[in-house]
Amino acid sequence: MSELNTIPVVAEETERPSGGSGNLLARVFDELTAFARSRSMFMLHYCTGCGAIELPPAMTSRFDMERLGIQPMVTPRQADILLVTGYVSTKTMKRIILTYEQMNSPKYVIGICSCTVNGGMYWQSYATAKKLNDYLPVDMYIAGCMPRPEAVIHGLRELMANVKSGKANSWKDYYQRYDHYLANQQRAFGENWQTPTDVIAEARHYGLFGPETLGEHTALLEKHQVPLQPLEMRLGLNEEKAR
């Protein structure tokens, strides 16, 4: 799912395998859930680059994304879509990964603009991460420099169609091939890279443990891992402690 040529660009309506689960009621319920899910997308737009400028017209009354059921959301924990709109510096990439791991499954990543595909016009920069799908599982790329709001809405509609037909499940790929993603993250941020989210435990919990979840890079992670400390809560300013 992570290679460029396997990321769907055009949604295809496929025939559902009939009688897959056997229970007709369960299938109807699943389809109803998928339909409802595809019609209420909450979008967290991580506006990293120039592409962010196309989002206000797409969201507000001119193009009105909300009539499709797509709304902006303020926190990652309540969002379904992570929209990365433009070039991503290595420093920003860290924050994007932290944001992505905070989101609840099922979650979808959309890369807008050419820069998320391969670095775009900033490909020569030492500071930008080139391929977004090296670090995160990307569901949809909307190429363009920058894509117009029509293209953004078209891409989101395709994502909705993929969600409805159950094809947009690259979030599972993050759990199933965590070692691959972690390898690229460690390459960019160093061996001591660690996020507050225990992805491996989550993979076990969701039943998405794959053969490539663990590997040499997760072993490296476990070697360096520092247990998380609860944040110290303090009232007022204690200058000695602050220093």
Next chain:
Amino acid sequence: MKLTRPTQDQVTTGLEYLLQQISGMKTRWDGPRRLRVDLASESLPALLELLKGRAGYVHLSAISCVDWPDQNEFELVYHLWSYEMNVLIMAHIRIAREPGVYVSVYDLYHPAAFFERDIHEMFGVFFEGSPDMGKFILTEWDGPPPMRKEFDGEAWVMEHFNWQDYQPDWLTDIEAQGGGITTRPEELRHRNKTK
């Protein structure tokens, strides 16, 4: 007593009189309100002190750095502004590229800490007496200072990042007809290198 603004002549002559106190210095007026000053690196703190104390140069707008690899020098430019004189003074000094150490002017201008930290990160110039020479913007960076001339950003990218091969079908169709991308990135790179 009514206070009046000094005229342009008064400012010019006043500044030039003031700057005579520092020896071995070249001044050049780039415009009516822009004065370029070239001086030895030892005299810069004295110049700043003089300008701050006697001409109201309280505003250090920026410190910029230029790399001159052929002369093996760094050029530091201190941009100063006075709200009384309304003249921008650009003080140029040259320091040796190796070891690339200069003295901080943090004691005179506190905003210098910000500029010096930035120059330290981008060019590797160390400022003695600056309050913090730690990592600033490039917190994930462990390579050489990236704005030095000898740093090859493209080679770094090739070495440190995965590359996306982009060979779409429509391009192969066009190439079959004799068209396509006229200058590939690697050719462009070669051309820039040989220039």
